[in-house]
């Protein structure tokens with residue numbers, strides 16, 4: 001799922017083929033495994049409890065030692081939980097003093113960085129802020145321990161959850177990899193970056209003071225120097241919401257949070273997307289939490305690529321935003337069995353639907369390739385949508401035409417039903433698509449492929 005689109009015919013500026021993808025963090029089960037795989041030797045993993053049969057075999061002195069260990073462990077856990085509560089409340093209530101009291105007094109650079117981050121949050125309103133903390137953990141890596149010269153603890157599992165007021169219905173679920181240190185009987189937060197292989201999630205406020213632009217259903221966060229872009233993006237997104245609902249229906253949030261970072265590098269870090277972003281206009285991202293009802297997307301964000309954005313004219317930007325908002329709308333009905341040709345083709349279908357751009361212009365690269373003797377054969381694979389893929393524009397264009405064919409030849413409503421049917425399927429991809437094609441259109445896969453080829457040739461040949 002991602003974003004972005006076939007080359008856009010902007011009304012100004014060069015055409016930039018776009019694409020993107022979303023961050024998908026499967027968080028709930030992943031942490032312990034990730035930690036073990038991330039370079040911690042077995043000796044570094046703290047074992048807080050043992051099975052009852054193990055304990056039966058241990059000596060009386062072993063029991064005492066174990067009890068002491070458990071006590072110390074419980075005390076540390078409580079101290080860190082208290083620290084995180086103070087930090088949460090301090091952020092919620094803009095209490096700088098309380099916030100600073102949780103930071104390691106001897107980690108000067110980290111304190112400075114954290115104070116700047118806290119200041120950057122001044123204009124951001126949170127409905128909630130909290131952490132979930134796992135009880136087990138490890139020592140900090142050896143180099144960090146030497147630096148702290150104090151007892152350290154890195155929990156195996158820490159996530160930050162926050163809701164932006166008026167926008168996030170469910171809290172985000174973002175991994176953090178902190179180091180806590182104990183000094184004179186008190187625990188403090190000393191770092192979020194000690195682990196080489198695990199990166200704490202970052203947000204726009206980790207980079208610069210955040211400014212906020214609000215429209216009725218749109219919240220845009222970015223730095224001061226991007227205020228003009230932020231205002232344009234906010235207006236375009238507000239206008240795009242009904243365009244998306246007109247196709248998809250109204251069963252989505254119909255509200256959106258958009259991030260405008262200062263640089264492409266910041267964009268990569270915030271979205272945790274380190275593919276080649278040079279041709280990407282914007283990205284949608286979200287995390288998933290596992291609920292009783294299954295996977296639920298949370299923390300939906302659209303992040304603008306500040307490097308490419310200025311190359312779009314009004315029309316191009318509006319198409320990109322509509323495309324991205326389509327990903328936000330369809331997120332909960334997009335599964336791992338949903339092929340990218342469908343999620344990207346559908347987002348482009350909605351994006352271009354009312355744009356009035358001639359087909360030959362939207363699909364210029366595909367048209368050129370067909371005219372040079374390379375007719376379309378198969379729908380593009382997921383790999384064809386990677387940022388650095390050589391035929392990236394063609395992948396978007398041919399997928400767009402696949403979705404447009406289904407909407408034109410059958411109906412837009414059936415295209416939407418098809419998308420939902422694939423996303424709701426429990427089957428693997430091929431079976432999910434085959435079943436949905438048959439149920440919604442009465443088509444076999446080969447019939448669909450050959451109809452799509454004919455349509456592409458008729459449109460561009």
Ligand SMILES: [Zn+2]
Pocket residue numbers: 001002003004005019020323327343344347
């Ligand atoms: Zn996309």
